[in-house]
Amino acid sequence: MHLFQILLPLTDKAGQPFARKDFDRVKEELASRFEGVTAYLQAPAEGLWRQGAQSDSDEIVIFEVMTEEVDLADWLERRAALERRFRQDKVIIRYMPMALVQVDAMPSTSIRKSEYDSESEVLSVWFVASGKRYDYEGVPFEVYAAFRSAFAKGRFFNDWIRDRYPFRRSTDL
Structure with missing residues (x-):
């Protein structure tokens, strides 16, 4: 951008x-x-x-x-x-x-919110159960956009993001 x-x-x-x-x-x-x-x-x-x-x-x-x-x-x-x-x-x-910072409140029972940095292609996901944040690296904007618009965010996450992109657990909450 x-x-x-x-x-x-x-x-x-x-x-x-x-x-x-x-x-x-x-x-x-x-x-x-x-x-x-x-x-x-x-x-x-x-x-x-x-x-x-x-x-x-x-x-x-x-x-x-x-x-x-x-x-x-x-x-x-x-x-x-x-x-x-x-x-x-x-x-x-x-x-x-420039990069846009995307912050989304999730209407999901498993995902509290997400942020996406289009320049670095990092998708940050906060989970409801643990409250922890995980940063998924190399996530293309198209995958993030589909995740954002998915009806079942947790299911989309499990099918298309988890175990497909390298991640790190953040120490920030």
Whole structure:
């Protein structure tokens, strides 16, 4: 999973503010292309940069999207389009790898809860009877997703996870 951030100024190079509809358009475009978008529009951040001995600043808004794939050609096109639309020499788009922490309360008589770290593929399972946590390593996201949606979590666990993946008992509770 990757987090992409787009930093856009509130004003053009001449200091003229952009209309709210300009930012709403960006938000709608991102929402239609990705599964969701977070737009930080209400409390602009301040950007400060130096060029030689001079420094300059902008108030900016930030848009964030999460995606599994990194399509750099698409992002380069998007950046060029935003630079034209917002009359900027350079629009900053940055990305970084990230992992989602999944925490699930289990409607199960044998499993109290589970957590999944998609980056390390570790599934942590807390059992009702012992209260202990076990970490199962190398569990693909697809197996975790099926476990999460299974009607009988204990049965799915016994059939598809236990004895199939290496595990360690955690000392944390």
